[in-house]
Amino acid sequence: MTVTWRHLPAPAREIAVAASAAVAAAGARNAGAYEPAVDRLAAADRAGLVLGGVVRLLLEETHPDGLDGDDVRQVLEGCVREVAPWHADVDPHVLLVLLASSLGVYDPGDDEAAPGPAAIARHAPLLVAHLLAVTGRPLESYLTAAFAEVARTELHD
Structure with missing residues (x-):
């Protein structure tokens, strides 16, 4: 099934x-x-924000009882092991920043050494694909929920 996303404004689309x-x-x-x-x-401006929301939703679904340090390590290691054979440039540090940021325990805006938008864009899809494989659900449902969350946050700010 192909989603056109016509209902979204151009930047979100x-x-x-x-x-x-x-x-x-x-x-x-x-x-x-x-x-x-x-x-x-x-x-795409603000893609990291949206993908961070997708990662958070996937983590919540795949770990309904919450995550601990071992869970985060397993997700990180599993993703790197899965990706490294075909994408040798995978950076575990960037994936860890993505995980921590999506969980709200790290604010990359406060860290000069934080990965930039290009690094986030290069790694977030790897993490999302890895987590999607566990759920068996399509990306579209998570993207829709992430966009709704961003819209709600912007409306209340």
């Missing part, structure tokens, strides 16, 4: 289309399709 392509390429372990997809994602 660009994030949704780019994220869908990048996560699909990551899930298929297709390095040739992954690179242009993450380049497009990196150019």
